[in-house]
Structures are given as structure tokens and as C-alpha cells.
Amino acid sequence: MNGGGGKAAQAARRWRRWSRQRIVWLLLLCALCGGTLVVFIYFQGLKLAYLLRPVWDTPAPPFNVYPHYYAANISVARRCELHNWKVRFEPRRVFDAILFSNELDLLDIRLHELQPHVHRFVIVESDRTFTGRKKPLFFAENRQRFEFVQDRVAYGRARGRELLPGEDPFLLERFQRRETSRIIVEAGIGYNDLLIMSDVDEIPSAHSIELLRWCDGWQAPLHLQMKNYIHSFEFPVDYSSWRASVHIFDPETTGYTHKRRSDFMLADSGWHCSFCFRHLSDIQFKMLAYSHADRVRHQFFLDPARIQAIICEGRDLFDMLPEEYTFREIISKMGPVPKSSSAVNLPAYLIEHIEDFRFLLPGGCVREPQAATRHLLGQLSIQSTQQRWT
Structure with missing residues (x-):
């Protein structure tokens, strides 16, 4: 026992x-x-959220897209007819409103593209970034570069301020857009004028604006579908850009915005070239200055060698997955964007001055290292920027 x-x-x-x-x-x-x-989660949490976007998010209703008929040497009257619109006896005045940061080269291309059809360019800039940090007035300091449209530029300052702890950078962005609405009115826009609302890197094609100013019958506000590019015109992505829009101005209802304002869109109406800068330091500056600066999750994202390699490979600067709403679309767009050797149907000024803009064209991916923004990068470090909204 x-x-x-x-x-x-x-x-x-x-x-x-x-x-x-x-x-x-x-x-x-x-x-x-x-x-x-x-x-x-620390390193890949944002990527995981985008991977699961089809689970937690749904797309907006699709646009009603106007087919866009255009070929060189076809009169605008005939083009109005092709769209089942009526040609006007005289064209509307066009105001192009631009909230500017540091995109000097793209602004140059945009102003040359649109100058035959724009009555007034309303250029607005702030001494603060959307993340609340001080910045130079780049347009004011480089105004001599744009003397060719000097008599048609209405320049205004949008008041900026620091971002308070816990505040969203989009709050300051919305504030600057409201300031832009005020400056547009001060620039002399009138009832029934056309108003273009788009970021600097969303460039409407000249013939699209010519069509809209000469034709009656299209639904306003009208969004402009644009071809998406990243880093340069060597990397075409898709035709998903829709935020640019044209409005028939009404002082009671029209306010400057970057949101969806209607269900109507004109197909293939321009170019959206994201992070298309000449200098690596300008790319670093924008990464830390715009409303999505929280995507800079790690200091090494700002390494110049890393950025240069990404530009030449057509990859995403923030190591993010495509912003799509189905797993099929996410998978189909994963990885680098395929290179294109085509420089056809791009802004005319870009091609006419090809030696000045090699960095935006096929084979020109190598960037110059620094610009006037380089000395600002210490102020706009990832830590100093992120602490504003944490």
C-alpha cells in the first residue's frame, strides 16, 4: 500500500x-x-489596414462619365456638337484656383498649359504647412519665373497656424481651403464664371478647359478624370484620379474644396502627377508637410538613397498597399508600377522644353539632391511632425 x-x-x-x-x-x-x-503592427499596421480595406470600407457610387471626344484640328464648335452640347456665342471666363506649397516645376507646366484659356490664376500659399510647421513662401520668392502670366495672377496669403496637440492635419488643410474661397472672390470672379478646383499636381488639359468654357449643356459641378502618375510621367498608374473639378460659380453655393461635389465626370481630362519633383529634398519636404504625413512611419523612409531607388523602380514612397476596395484590385496593383516609354499626349510645354524637364520623362528618374527646402528638413523631422498629432 x-x-x-x-x-x-x-x-x-x-x-x-x-x-x-x-x-x-x-x-x-x-x-x-x-x-x-x-x-x-508597429511596422506594418497601416499596410494591414489597407489590405483589409475591402472588409471595413465601401467605395462611393460610380460616376456618370461623359465620353470625351477630342482630336487635333477639330474645331471647338464641332466638339461641342460631338458631346451633344451647344456652342456659346462667347466663352465663359475661367478662374484657376491653386493652393500652392512647393511644386514650382508642375506649376510652371500647368500655367503654360492653361494660359490660353484662363482669365485669372488665383495662387494661394501659406507660411505654414498642413502639419503646422513654418515654411517659406515659395511662389512669392520665385515670382519672376512666372512673369509670362504676371498680369493674370491674383496672389493671396492663406493664414496658417501651428497644429495643436491631437489635431488632425486635415483640419488645417480645410482651413486653408476656406481661405482660398475668400481670395477667389477678392480676385474678381463673377456669377457664371468657370472655376477650376484642383491641386497643383492635378493639371487639366487645355483642350478640356476650352471645351467646357465654350459649351453649354454639361452638368456642373463636373469632376475631371485624370491619368494618375507617380514620381514622373514614366510611371502611369491608372485613371482613378477624380478630385479635380470645374464649377460654374455661384457666390451662394460655390466653395473651394477637394471633395466629391457631383456624380458627373469628364473622361480623360488631364494628368495627376504625384510626388513629381526635381529634387530629393523637395520630396522629403512634402512627405513631412502634407496632410498624410503620418504615413512617414519611420525615419529611414526619408533616406535620400531609399527615395532615389524607389523613384527609379516605380514603388510607393510610404511602402503602402494600393488604396482599393476589392482584394482583386489590391492584388493586381501590388508591386512596382510598370515603366512606360511613351511621352505622347502629355502637356505641350513639357515636351517643348524637354531639356528642362528630363526628370519627368522616361529615362530621367535620377533626381538632383537638394533645393531650397533642404534646410527645412531638420524642423520637419518625423518626430517633430508626428508629435503634433499624438
Whole structure:
């Protein structure tokens, strides 16, 4: 009896020791898995959110898209007819309103593209970024570059301020857009004039604006579908850009915005070239200055060598997945954007001055290292920027 009881006690002790060891190993495994999960979320959390976007988000209703008929040497009257619109006896005045940061080259291309059809360019800039940091007035400091439209530029300052702790950068962006609405009115826009609302890098084609100013019958506000590019015109992405819009101005209802304002869109109406800068330092500046600066999750994202490699490979600067609403679209757009050797159907001024803009064209991916924004990067470090909204 005692012998049997002793064996049972020994077995029980061994079982307890084994159980304790198993619990310890289980706890260690849980800690390891938990730590791995924390590290993964820290480094890849935003990417995971975009991967699961089809689960938690739904797209807006599709646009009603006007087919766009255009070929060189076809009169605007004939083009109005092709769209089932009526030609006007005289064209509407056009105001092009631009909230400007530091996109000097794209602004140059845009102004040359649109100058035959624009009555007034309303250029607005602030001494603060959307993340609340001080910045130079780049347009004011480089105004001599744009003397060719000097008599048609209405320049205004949008008041800026620091971003308070916990505030969203989009709050300051919306504030600057409201300021732009005020400056547009001060520039002399009138009832029934056309107003273009788009970011600097969303460039409407000249023939699209010519069509809209000469024709009656299209639904306003009208969004402009644009071909998306990243880094340069060497990397065409898709035709998903829709935020640019044209409005028939009404002082009671028209306000400067970058949101969806109607269900109507004109197909293939321009170019949206994201992060298309001449200098690496300008790219770094924008990464830390615009409303999505929270995408700069790690300091090494700003490494010039990394940025240069990404530009030449057609990859995403923020190591993010495509912003799509189905898993099929996400998978189809993963990886680098394929290069294009075509420089057809691009802004005329860009092609006419090809030696000045090689960096925007096929084969010209190497960037110049620095510009006037370089000295600002210390102020706009990832830590100093992120602490504004954390």
C-alpha cells in the first residue's frame, strides 16, 4: 500500500513539475507571439489596414462619365456638337484656383498649359504647412519665373497656424481651403464664371478647359478624370484620379474644396502627377508637410538613397498597399508600377522644353539632391511632425 502510494505521489509531483514547465513554455510562447504581433503592427499596421480595406470600407457610387471626344484640328464648335452640347456665342471666363506649397516645376507646366484659356490664376500659399510647421513662401520668392502670366495672377496669403496637440492635419488643410474661397472672390470672379478646383499636381488639359468654357449643356459641378502618375510621367498608374473639378460659380453655393461635389465626370481630362519633383529634398519636404504625413512611419523612409531607388523602380514612397476596395484590385496593383516609354499626349510645354524637364520623362528618374527646402528638413523631422498629432 505504502509503496503504491509513494509512486502515486511521485507521479503527481512529476505531473505538477511538467505542468508548471508547460505553463512557463506556454507563457513564453504567448509573450513571443504577442511581441511579434506588436512589432508587426508597429511596422506594418497601416499596410494591414489597407489590405483589409475591402472588409471595413465601401467605395462611393460610380460616376456618370461623359465620353470625351477630342482630336487635333477639330474645331471647338464641332466638339461641342460631338458631346451633344451647344456652342456659346462667347466663352465663359475661367478662374484657376491653386493652393500652392512647393511644386514650382508642375506649376510652371500647368500655367503654360492653361494660359490660353484662363482669365485669372488665383495662387494661394501659406507660411505654414498642413502639419503646422513654418515654411517659406515659395511662389512669392520665385515670382519672376512666372512673369509670362504676371498680369493674370491674383496672389493671396492663406493664414496658417501651428497644429495643436491631437489635431488632425486635415483640419488645417480645410482651413486653408476656406481661405482660398475668400481670395477667389477678392480676385474678381463673377456669377457664371468657370472655376477650376484642383491641386497643383492635378493639371487639366487645355483642350478640356476650352471645351467646357465654350459649351453649354454639361452638368456642373463636373469632376475631371485624370491619368494618375507617380514620381514622373514614366510611371502611369491608372485613371482613378477624380478630385479635380470645374464649377460654374455661384457666390451662394460655390466653395473651394477637394471633395466629391457631383456624380458627373469628364473622361480623360488631364494628368495627376504625384510626388513629381526635381529634387530629393523637395520630396522629403512634402512627405513631412502634407496632410498624410503620418504615413512617414519611420525615419529611414526619408533616406535620400531609399527615395532615389524607389523613384527609379516605380514603388510607393510610404511602402503602402494600393488604396482599393476589392482584394482583386489590391492584388493586381501590388508591386512596382510598370515603366512606360511613351511621352505622347502629355502637356505641350513639357515636351517643348524637354531639356528642362528630363526628370519627368522616361529615362530621367535620377533626381538632383537638394533645393531650397533642404534646410527645412531638420524642423520637419518625423518626430517633430508626428508629435503634433499624438
